[in-house]
Amino acid sequence: MNPGRAIARLGLDPERLSFGLRTALASCLALAVAWGLGLEHPQWSAMTVWAASQPVRGMLIEKSAFRALGTLIGTLVGVALLATVGDHTAWLVLGLALWVGLCAGTGNLLHGLRSYGALLAGYSASMVALLGQTAPLGFLSLGIDRFTTVMVGVLVALLIGLLFGGRNREDDPSGRTRRLMILVLQRLARRLDGQPAPATAELTVLLSEAAAIEATLDAHGAGSAKGRHSARSLRAILATQIEALLWLERPDVLPDDGRAIATALDEAATALDDADGAIDALLVALTRAETRAASAPSLAMCLRRIAEAHRQRARFHDTGTTQSETLRRQVIRHRDWVHGRQAFLRTGGVMLIVGGTWALSGWAPGAYVLLGTSVMVTLFSTFDNPAWLMRRILAWQTVGAVASLVCHWALWPLATTEWHQLAMLMPFILLAVLPFAHRRTMTGSVDYVMVLLLLSQPGLPRSVDIAGSLTTAIAVVMGPLLAVIAFTLIFPTDARRRQRRLKAMMIRELQAMAARPESAPRPAIWRARLHHRIMTLMQWSHRLGDPAQAATRGSLAVYDLGRTVLTLQALGEKDTLSARERLAIRATLRRLDGLRHAPEAVADALTRLADFLARRGRSAAPVVERTAAHLRDQAAFFRHTRD
Incomplete structure (x- = not known):
């Protein structure tokens, strides 16, 4: 029997199983490397591997870069905040609420991995500022340790991903965009030759294909400047396709010389279908069609933009770059300003409420509650249905917290060195692989290992009793619980x-x-x-x-x-x-x-x-x-x- 089919029959995704196993092993490696370097929180390196790893190399490189940048900015802000407010918890809470809220709002306005970097800058500041108050070596040392451990995790994720990860999929959007443009030009030609406008069903198919291609462009452009130029040029071509389809359905003025324009557009489609990419013939045909369409200015402008977008695509093929200013005029991406404002208010407001309760009560684990809440309400605010997702994450974080307690109080008392503690922790990390790959349990399963690692600070002699461990675990799990409430009641979004x-x-x-x-x-x-x-x-x-x-x-x-x-x-x-x-x-x-x-x-x-x-x-x-x-x-x- 084919191994892949046998795995699939068990409900496991073979690709996710391979990726999950690779990530879990890389996480264990990062944990060992960070401990070997003498870092205070080696488990943060292992957490970073899970956060930064990607199944394909382009996304891996870019996500790693934005994780490093976001962590650096957040660490600097966290250190600066602690240096400014000192032991004044109320001012610390206020500063974090403003910063993390701003990062959440910004992250919901940006696209792709820039959004991830902005969100990470928010809760990285929380991690440094909230844990720095009780750090034995001081908040500055904690900031250095935070950034160093993240960089170790990023480098290990990069190394393993580049060695064993897959390449970006061969079915890249370039060919799909070209084929769609051929259909658009041919449909324009038929309309100008006297045939009726396309039915809504046909137009929907073309618009849906353009939308599906556009949804892949952030991943297509990830990992290199050349990839971003490629994505930018393809997005400009897609925009001209939308413009052509809108004109096709709602022509304001039909040109006088429709048959001649149709002939030129058929020639343009043929040139575009040429395997060698006959760009010169394409541009000549489009220019001739534009000239003939002078009596229909909106059509002429549309054809001019199609030609300019393909000229930029040809420039990309020749030089690996595009003229950004030219494409910027053709492509203006949608930004949900209302959602961004709501994310800012929700995140900042929840942090003020939770942080204010912590400051007034003086409950020491309140810092962990605020930390978990800041991560949840920030990172997951960009998802389609965060309240539903939070429920899955809450369940998995509870499992992770229980696993950490089992590891700490059933196994770690048997350890005689910190290395023994790490070795005992690694099987718990590997346990994440199967739920990560199973179609029914994959959603939120990464949070099991994240909470497990967050609560697993190796060290001898041990200074925390079982009651303290339990209290901290409950405090951490309260983060997604409060996030469920926030996403349900405060500017609910789906x-x-x-x-x-x-x-x-x-x-x-x-x-x-x-x-x-x-x-x-x-x-x-x-x-x-x-x-x-x-x-x-x-x-x-x-x-x-x-x-x-x-x-x-x-x-x-x-x-x-x-x-x-x-x-x-x-x-x-x-x-x-x-x-x-x-x-x-x-x-x-x-x-x-x-x-x-x-x-x-x-x-x-x-x-x-x-x-x-x-x-x-x-x-x-x-x-x-x-x-x-x-x-x-x-x-x-x-x-x-x-x-």
Whole structure:
């Protein structure tokens, strides 16, 4: 029988089993190396291996770098805070609440492993500051020990990962992006050749593929500057694909010479399909299509951006770099500012409550409660459903705490040297491998070994009694328990809420554009951000199991309404318009203030404006009427949103 199949029949993932075993052995190695170097907390090195290890090398390198940077910044802040406040616990709690809250908020605004580095800088400061008050060698020595042990763990994880880890998957997003662009160009060509617009189902498939590719780009770009340039250039191409698909479904003006443009786009698709990557032929065909599309400015601009994105991709292939400023104008990634603010307030508030209770009660293990809480409410605030995840982590941390008590009081009394203690601890680390690889127990299982190691400070003679060990274990496990309460009661968050908030941000930006055009984002910025938000919305829909076509139709309605707002604003600035027409346009745009509460009323206002403009012979009337119909059809998308 195939060993892989036999393992799978037991419910184990063969790849995770191999990765978990490699990580557990590397963790034991880091524990031994840190102890051999005479570090005060060798178990922190073992914990770092579990935190930094990745199954593929690119992610391993980048995560290790951000772990080192985040730890360094957090350590410096923790040491500086202790040096400033001394023994004043209340000021220490206040300083930590502000810093860790700021890091949590920042981490929820950043993408990829930059987010991880920001979160780590927060709770690393907590670890140094809270344990430093009672450190026998002083907080400065603890800070040095913290950073050194983390670096030992990072280096061991890097060494083992580079020797035995896998490479980034061969099915990289480059080929998928190229194949999708071929389909987009071909579909544009058919539309311009007189065929009807694609059905919603077909458009959804194309948008979903773009969103799926975009979701892989952070991992694709990890590990090197060249990888980041590659991801940046691919993200720009994906953004132009979204722009082309939006135009394809909602063309404002069809060009006069559609057949000639279609021929040029077919040639561009053929050039892109060339195995040798005939970039020159692609750019020539796109330039010819853009020139022919002069009578349809939005299509011409879309084709120009497609050409520029592929020009940057070609530059990457030639030099390994891109022109960052050029791509930055084409790609503006969505940032959930509401979620970031809530993460800051939740994290800072919980730390003030827990820390204030500790300061008032004087209960010594309260420092461990605050430490565990700071890690949980910070690190897991970026997850889709942190309250649910905290329950799994709480269970596994309880198991880890029990395992540490068994190790300490059943085995360690038999040890005659610290090396014996480490040897007795290692089998408990290896026990994490099976639950880590099993599909039913993998979620949260790493926290078993994290708590086990956090509570396992080797040393002889032993100065803690069993009651003290039990109290500390309970204090640590209270961290995820308090985090469950925090994520459930204080700005509760989950995938559904974040999806709704994304919709709300898309709609609120339309309202800002309509109400205050002078302070709203420029049209190019709005479009670039909308492209990424549409991909993000598709990703949320797939995670939640929602019908993807609903996200497609809602996104099209948002795009259509935004374009109409810009059209009306441009029309309102024309000198040929009468005062009554300007007043009607301004009044209708002001009605968008009720878009999320009464979208049908906004649609009715647009219909009345379209009738009025039609009587005045204005060419914008059909556009406004179509937008009203789309808005009326997608009223549920606009109404079912909230911040």
